[in-house]
Amino acid sequence: MxxxxxxxxxxxxxxxxxxxxxxxxxxxxxxxxxxxxxxxxxxxxxxxxxxxxxxxxxxxxxxxxxxxxxxxxxxxxxxxxxxxxxxxxxxxxxxxxxxxxxxxTADYLIPKRAAADNTTPYPFGNGPQKDTVFANVNYQKLNLAVDSLFQKRNKSRAVIVIYKDQIISEKYADGFTKESKILGWSMTKSILSTVFGVLQHQGKINVQDKAPIESWQNDARKNITINNLLQMNSGLEWDENYDKISDATKMLFLDRDMTKMQENKPLVGKPNQSWNYSSGTTNLLSGILRSQFKTHQEYLDFWYSDFIDKIGMSSMVLEADLSGNYVGSSYSWATARDWGKFGLLYLKNGNWNGEELFTKDWVDYITTPTQTSEGIYGAQFWLNADGGFKDVPKNMYYSDGYQGQRVYVLPDNDMVIVRFGLRNFDENEFLKGILESVK
Incomplete structure (x- = not known):
């Protein structure tokens, strides 16, 4: 015993x-x-x-x-x-x-939303799109390319191909439909970047200005610009690793205010010379956005009133931390069709059905390669400027989320492609197949 x-x-x-x-x-x-x-x-x-x-x-x-x-x-x-x-x-x-x-049971503010337009045909509303058949589209070849992503190994959930404002192919896995909200993960970073673009177009911010962070004003970090942060090129220390306890995992699952962790990190490089992918940087930018508004309600509303609801992304839900700040690094949910509208906004250089949310200057800005990123990153968007996707135009750019969430914008082809899933895939081969189906 x-x-x-x-x-x-x-x-x-x-x-x-x-x-x-x-x-x-x-x-x-x-x-x-x-x-x-x-x-x-x-x-x-x-x-x-x-x-x-x-x-x-x-x-x-x-x-x-x-x-x-x-x-x-x-x-x-x-x-x-x-x-x-x-x-x-x-x-x-x-x-x-x-x-x-x-x-x-803590009190919180709720963002105000506009009513969804379920009458106007897609993409400017949520109504049925007008039937259009393009003579230059090989639909059999197109659908084969889309179907390839639904092989079991790819674990795809949704794919949409939009050409000249028309959905020319759309497919969902079992359990998903055009009404299903799907998490964009780090594609949310591109949403946040766009809010800066809207503010800049309205003359309310200049991304070339020094970052308005009071705690940096007595050390070398005072030279960091908003541009450096948007380009992930601030020189600040950050560990973006999801296979262990890291800055990123501690921020997302342990922090009350996710805008602060990156702010408190020291410089380990030089601004504009030290590209380092950082979700903390994006959430710091969310805090900077908060500082542009007199009240928290205005901050919550602006993302929707001046951008998201303007283009009819009525399904989108931006998630916030315990302090009420939007988690711009990681948490936004929307249907694949609404993510398609986001891509179209950029394809149209910021002009949505006659209303200018931003101009081509902003598109040029977010697609300019970040120094030291070797041509793969712009301002919270990923690029093909290095020709990494060898069979795709180099001016293609895209939003990128964990496990292969993607919104590709292809200006040369007047096309937006959306993919959601649970596993990465051969992107070049997939995009090549889509592009070869349109002559």
Whole structure:
């Protein structure tokens, strides 16, 4: 009996040490699962079973056990019963991970939204588009290229090809339709960049100005410009790694105010000479946007009133952190068709159905390669200036999200292509197939 008690004690001590040692990992793991579950169920209207069997099915996230409460609009995730995280839904702001019990009932502001236009034909509304057949489109070849992305290995969820304002091919995986909201992940960075473009066009900001960060004014960081931040070229320290505890994972799953972590990082390079992809930088930019408005309500409303709702992206939901700041690095949900409208806004150089939200100067700006990025990055958009996609025009540019979320803008071809899925894929081959189907 004494030996058994000693073994039991040793086992308990081992478990305790293991939990303490891995606490941060378990915290982030449970946080990811709870956050993703809440958004999937309550924002995207999926079932818990579907979410667990698809979005949360990969290792190590699948170690978490998820539950949802349909009465309180909350999701909880637990890892072996050792640590539990909770995410709550806030109207108009998506889901957010709580850090304290009081977060579940805290007051918050709600962004004002315009009514959806379900009458005007797509893309300027959500109504049925006018039937158009293009003689120069080989539809059989086009559909073969689209179908190739729905082979099991690619795990695609949605693909849309828009040519001359018309959807010429559209396909969804089982469980998804044109009404399904899908997470854009880092494509949200391009949404944030566009808000700066709208403000610049309105004469309310100049992205070449020094970043208005008070805490930087007594050191070398005072020379960092908004442009440096938009181009991910500030020289600030940042670790963007999702396979371990990093700056990015701590910010997304442990921070109350996600605009602050990058602000507090030191310089490890020189502004305009040190390209380094950083979600912290994008959320810092969200904080800078907040500083451009007198009230938080104005900040919440502007993204929609002067941009998102202007182009009819009525399905989009921007998610915010506990402090009410939009998480511009990572969290926006919308239908594939609405993401297509976003691409068309850029294809049209900022002019949406006769209203100018920004000009071609802004398009030229966001597609200018960031110094030291070797031609692959602009201002929160990715580029093909280096010819990385060898069978695609070099002036193609795109929004890029985790696991292969994409909005490609192809000016030479008058085309926008949208793809959503759970796995990366051979982008060059896919795009080549689409382009070869249109003569």
């Amino acid at each position: 004494k030996i058994f008690k000693r073994l039991l004690l040793l086992l308990l001590v081992f478990v305790l040490i293991t939990v303490i040692y891995n606490y941060s990992k378990l915290n982030i793991l449970a946080g990811y699962s709870a956050k993703n579950t809440a958004s999937s169920v309550f924002v995207a209207n999926r079932t818990l079973v579907f979410t667990d069997s698809t979005d949360n099915s990969f290792s190590p996230v699948n170690l978490a056990s998820d539950e949802v409460d349909l009465k309180t609009n909350t999701a909880t995730s637990s890892v072996f019963g050792l640590l539990t995280r909770k995410a709550v839904i806030r109207k108009g702001l998506g889901s957010v991970l709580t850090l304290e019990k009081s977060d579940e």
